[in-house]
Amino acid sequence: MLEIEGLHAGYGDVRVLHDVTLRVDEGEIVSIVGANGAGKTTLIRAVMGTLPTTSGSVRFLGERLTGRQSHEIARLGLAQVMEGRRLFPHMTVEDNLLIGGDILRDTARQRRNLGWVYEMFPRLRERRTQLARSFSGGEQQMLAIARALMTGPKLLLLDEPSIGLAPVMVKEIFSRFPGINAEGVTILLVEQDVRRSLSLSRRGYVIEQGRVVLEGDRDFLLGNEEVKRAYLGV
Amino acid sequence: MTSILQALFDGLASGAIYGIIALGLSLQFGVMKIINFAHGSFLMVAMYLTFWATSLLGLHLLAAIPLVVAVLYLVGWGTQRWLIEPVYRKEATREPISVLIFTTGLWIFLDNLFLVLAGPDYRTPAGDWANGVFVLGDLIFTYPQVAGLVVSVLVTLLLVLFMRYTRLGRAIRATGQDREAASVLGIDSAAVYRTSFAIGLAILGVAGALLLAIFPVDPFIGDLFGVRAFIIVVLGGIGSIGGALAGGLMVGLIESLGAQFLPITYSEALIFAIFLAVLYFRPQGLFGVERA
Ligand SMILES: Nc1ncnc2c1ncn2[C@@H]1O[C@H](COP(=O)(O)OP(=O)(O)OP(=O)(O)O)[C@@H](O)[C@H]1O
Ligand SMILES: [Mg+2]
Numbered sequence: 001m002l003e004i005e006g007l008h009a010g011y012g013d014v015r016v017l018h019d020v021t022l023r024v025d026e027g028e029i030v031s032i033v034g035a036n037g038a039g040k041t042t043l044i045r046a047v048m049g050t051l052p053t054t055s056g057s058v059r060f061l062g063e064r065l066t067g068r069q070s071h072e073i074a075r076l077g078l079a080q081v082m083e084g085r086r087l088f089p090h091m092t093v094e095d096n097l098l099i100g101g102d103i104l105r106d107t108a109r110q111r112r113n114l115g116w117v118y119e120m121f122p123r124l125r126e127r128r129t130q131l132a133r134s135f136s137g138g139e140q141q142m143l144a145i146a147r148a149l150m151t152g153p154k155l156l157l158l159d160e161p162s163i164g165l166a167p168v169m170v171k172e173i174f175s176r177f178p179g180i181n182a183e184g185v186t187i188l189l190v191e192q193d194v195r196r197s198l199s200l201s202r203r204g205y206v207i208e209q210g211r212v213v214l215e216g217d218r219d220f221l222l223g224n225e226e227v228k229r230a231y232l233g234v
Numbered sequence: 235m236t237s238i239l240q241a242l243f244d245g246l247a248s249g250a251i252y253g254i255i256a257l258g259l260s261l262q263f264g265v266m267k268i269i270n271f272a273h274g275s276f277l278m279v280a281m282y283l284t285f286w287a288t289s290l291l292g293l294h295l296l297a298a299i300p301l302v303v304a305v306l307y308l309v310g311w312g313t314q315r316w317l318i319e320p321v322y323r324k325e326a327t328r329e330p331i332s333v334l335i336f337t338t339g340l341w342i343f344l345d346n347l348f349l350v351l352a353g354p355d356y357r358t359p360a361g362d363w364a365n366g367v368f369v370l371g372d373l374i375f376t377y378p379q380v381a382g383l384v385v386s387v388l389v390t391l392l393l394v395l396f397m398r399y400t401r402l403g404r405a406i407r408a409t410g411q412d413r414e415a416a417s418v419l420g421i422d423s424a425a426v427y428r429t430s431f432a433i434g435l436a437i438l439g440v441a442g443a444l445l446l447a448i449f450p451v452d453p454f455i456g457d458l459f460g461v462r463a464f465i466i467v468v469l470g471g472i473g474s475i476g477g478a479l480a481g482g483l484m485v486g487l488i489e490s491l492g493a494q495f496l497p498i499t500y501s502e503a504l505i506f507a508i509f510l511a512v513l514y515f516r517p518q519g520l521f522g523v524e525r526a
Contacts, residue, residue, distance in 0.1 A: 070418050073418075074417070
């Protein structure tokens with residue numbers, strides 16, 4: 001579904017990603033794990049077109065994404081839950097969600113998706129007329145995920161959904177991912193909470209200093225001595 | 235007493251027009267974070283277009299409004315697409331300083347272009363509609379004042395409804411609050427910018443026509459009203475639509491009521507003093523939301 005090959009990207013003269021190759025197949029949950037500053041966000045931004053790539057290719061369902069603008073990429077069926085959530089702070093919860101659905105140009109589908117995400121996160125329905133910025137971190141993260149789902153994505157890119165949240169909240173949010181996946185949404189999950197994210201995933205990639213240093217299925221990675229020592233604190 | 239009431243009405247009437255002069259500027263600044271220094275000059279262009287529509291085409295001033303609005307919308311779209319966008323794109327990662335310099339250049343260019351095209355003389359609209367009055371006891375309401383008040387409030391209201399309830403309005407608000415977040419949700423921010431700039435100028439088209447009915451145009455009239463629009467945007471709160479109208483009404487009232495008690499230069503100074511005080515104590519403006 002998503003095929004990244006030999007990708008290089010960075011900020012101006014600072015090169016961050018070096019020759020990254022990875023893929024996500026339809027229906028999977030795949031994790032990308034790595035420490036602070038490893039280049040995880042940079043990778044997601046390069047896929048979504050908010051950061052220009054230097055070389056290499058990104059393909060989605062056979063279409064080339066490199067060189068396209070973010071809004072076009074979003075319209076192909078990719079949605080990103082951005083690091084730091086990035087809600088529209090002066091808008092109500094419902095307006096934040098409707099923006100996500102506007103891409104569909106189909107009011108009936110937009111309504112249906114709204115029902116879907118409200119069912120998934122009932123708290124959002126209760127507070128739908130409130131301003132997004134009045135929310136707690138966990139509620140904001142729910143809203144950010146729900147907003148991305150409103151676009152009806154085929155592939156959902158999640159950038160550190162656990163960051164800054166209390167453990168119960170992390171648990172609650174992660175518990176929704178299998179359900180979302182079962183609805184036909186493929187998930188690429190970027191995380192520092194390695195154990196939790198790998199447990200949910202079928203496969204994973206480990207990124208260090210902008211390179212993929214390890215890849216494999218869940219059990220291989222969770223059993224790997226290197227991963228245990230560096231990320232699982234064993 | 236009558237003179238106070240009259241001053242009150244006069245202030246509201248010109249203040250409402252000042253409000254919609256500032257509206258487009260506030261919208262552009264709120265959404266694109268660029269300061270359009272050519273705003274006053276575009277107002278001047280709108281006033282001349284209205285003047286020519288009444289004098290050359292023989293249109294009624296109110297009938298000229300849709301025409302002027304259409305032209306200004308297209309001019310705004312084209313300015314954003316072919317002039318500002320290329321400059322903005324080059325600066326995408328830095329502060330858009332060169333856009334500032336560019337709009338300043340545009341301001342000087344337009345003023346001088348119209349000096350050549352229209353000459354240095356003051357112009358007033360053709361036709362005698364602008365001289366018509368309603369008399370109510372001792373109070374006098376001119377047609378342009380009444381039209382200005384009604385149309386300005388209507389335009390403000392329409393813009394509020396548009397921004398709140400339409401898909402495009404939502405896209406404009408979202409882009410203004412977080413461009414990158416909007417673009418990964420499928421919103422084409424370049425298209426939103428073009429539309430926002432165009433809408434800003436279209437509203438200025440209405441304002442220019444209404445203003446011409448109460449104030450003669452010359453090629454440098456934009457300097458006066460441009461500065462005033464900046465003051466109003468800051469008073470009302472950047473990006474706040476209702477705030478622009480409220481700020482405009484405030485300035486209009488200070489001007490007309492001030493003139494009752496103070497020499498004219500004092501009330502002008504008073505406007506600036508209030509402006510500075512607001513900047514100092516409430517930088518988000520009187521009606522603006524605090525920025526996150
Ligand atoms: N806007 C930027 N300009 C310049 N360098 C940047 C920028 N954003 C990130 N970097 C650098 O790129 C490298 C990778 O950053 P990135 O944000 O992709 O890491 P990350 O894996 O997402 O980290 P975290 O887990 O902290 O979010 C870091 O060295 C960082 O300093
Ligand atoms: Mg990151």
